[in-house]
Amino acid sequence: MRPFRRSIYKKPEQLRGMREPGRITAEALDAVAAAIRPGITTLELDRIAESVIVAQGAHSNFQLVPGYRHTVCVSVNEQVVHGIPGERVLEAGDIVSVDCGAETDAGWNGDSARTFIVPGEGQDPELVRQREELSDVTRGSMWAGIAALASAQHLGQVGAVIEDYIESNPLPSTGQPAGILRDYVGHGIGRRMHEDPTLFHYATPGRGAEIKPGLCLCVEPMMTAGGEDVFVEDDDWTITTLDGSSGAHWEHSVAVHAGGIWVLTAADGGAAGLADFGVTPTPIP
Known part of the structure; x- marks a missing residue:
């Protein structure tokens, strides 16, 4: 007898259940974005995100990860991901990545991350410009990957599109492509924050999972x-x-x-980000 394996593809009613945690996650990051300033601590950002999630009747899915007790991860400057909120005070010109997730009482999950440049003067303008370039090209590679989901047949094609975007858009200040964290991957999402399948953000020999209706994926x-x-x-x-x-x-x-793609953690379904790639998102019916 073969062991039971949950399908990575969700039914239409399950996709509809994914809309709420996506919206809540986006609103929590909106609140963080409004609060980013010199002098605020990373722990204060964590509390802001938590208050939004709890007020919506949901809870942090990050706190469900064994050993982690915060609502968000806040990574500053040379930290890329998984930074723990604490007493660190943000300074003008810092580059700050905030990763956040929410789970509803119905058991569906959202997961999203944004990178910010703390406003104000104080750090080397050249360094700040390089950080802005890095955030822009990282965001652009994410949207290139999301846009590819509308037409690609397998996830391997999406990873290749992301790497091609990075290679084709070197950082102007260095003339070199951004470095890709190859050991950290995108993932499926649904009843758990991290599910199959895996999305590599670079070209791989394998085709990867098939892209078809019912797939919910985090491109990151x-x-x-x-x-x-x-x-x-x-x-x-x-x-x-x-x-x-x-x-x-x-x-x-x-x-x-069945009708296309929809970005669950964007208020407009991804319309603004996808416009540069000629893709129009379609709401989940």
Whole structure:
């Protein structure tokens, strides 16, 4: 007898259930975006996100990860992902990635990340411009990957599109492509925050899972302004660049359905981000 394996493809009513946690996650990040400023601590950002999620009758799915007790991850400057909120005070010119997720009482999950440049003057303008470039190209590679979901047949094609975008859009300040964190991947999402299938953000030999209606996926490229080598800090969570270069992380949860694609963690379904790629999102019926 073969063991039971849950299908990675969701039924239409299950896709509809994914809309609510996506909306809540987006609203939590909207609140964080409005609060980003010099002088605020990363722990204060965590509390802001938590208050929005709880007020919507949901809870943080990050707190369901064994050993993690916060609502968001906040990664600053050379930290790329999984930074733990604490007493660190943000400064003007810092590059800050905030990763957030919500789970509804119905058991559906949302997951999204955005990168911000803290407004104001104080740090080297050249460094700040490089950080802005890094965030822009990371965000662009995410949208290129999401747009590919509308026409690609397998996830391997999506990873190749993301890598091609990175290679074709080198950072203007260095003339070199951003570094790709190859050990950290996109993933399915649904009843759990992390599900099958895996999405690599670069070209791989395998075709990967088939893209068809019912697929819910997190596209989340993580990039650096320098080398691709990273290490885990002593807190056993924070992923930091070995060469001290800046990091960026963008992520959206996306649903593929019979009528097209819909970005669950974007208020407009991804319309603004997808417009540059000639793709129009279609709401989940």
